[in-house]
Amino acid sequence: DIQMTQSPSSLSASVGDRVTITCRASQSISSYLSWYQQKPGKAPKLLIYAASSLQSGVPSRFSGSGSGTDFTLTISSLQPEDFAAYYCQQSYSALLTFGGGTKVEIK
């Protein structure tokens, strides 16, 4: 199986901060990477697909980049509603795998 490693596992940030989360695949996955946001008690929400494409309805402060094995999710200016957990997920392999998650907390 392809392993997905996210870092950091948690971070503290303030409203207005620029936040970057990284995701590394154990082998090349081209651009077959998605990012999800999950708030407590809620289902995940798709933010980014194909590594850098913004899902419809998602604010433009979210962006994704990368290809191959290294990817990033960037929030350009953190808003109060962005405090949540974020997960990367590869779909290069038929056996899908998620990263371990990054919890973004209020500083």
Next chain:
Amino acid sequence: EVQLVESGGGLVQPGGSLRLSCAASGFTFSSCSMNWVRQAPGKGLEWVSYISSGSSTIYYAGSVKGRFTISRDNAKNSLYLQMNSLRDEDTAVYYCARVAAAGTRYGMDVWGQGTTVTVSS
């Protein structure tokens, strides 16, 4: 409104069985591939199983292969997960999720609210 609604969760003893259902509405279910994804308490997301729109292609995570069976009934706009030989480590919230119409590269764009499965004696 595009919607997925899971049901069928509950408390079951180790070794027992449970069948989860996912009812789809607001979109052409028969054209969409589907996944089951689970989340153990306080843990991250774990993909469980995939089924193509016509049921011709099915995949399972190694942790459930041989114990779980995914299926669908396109006439009833429904997705299922038959879970047998349940273990403590299967305790989780189970989500059904739609694969984006353009394909798996485009992520899972619609999720249900989840149904809770607790395996305990």
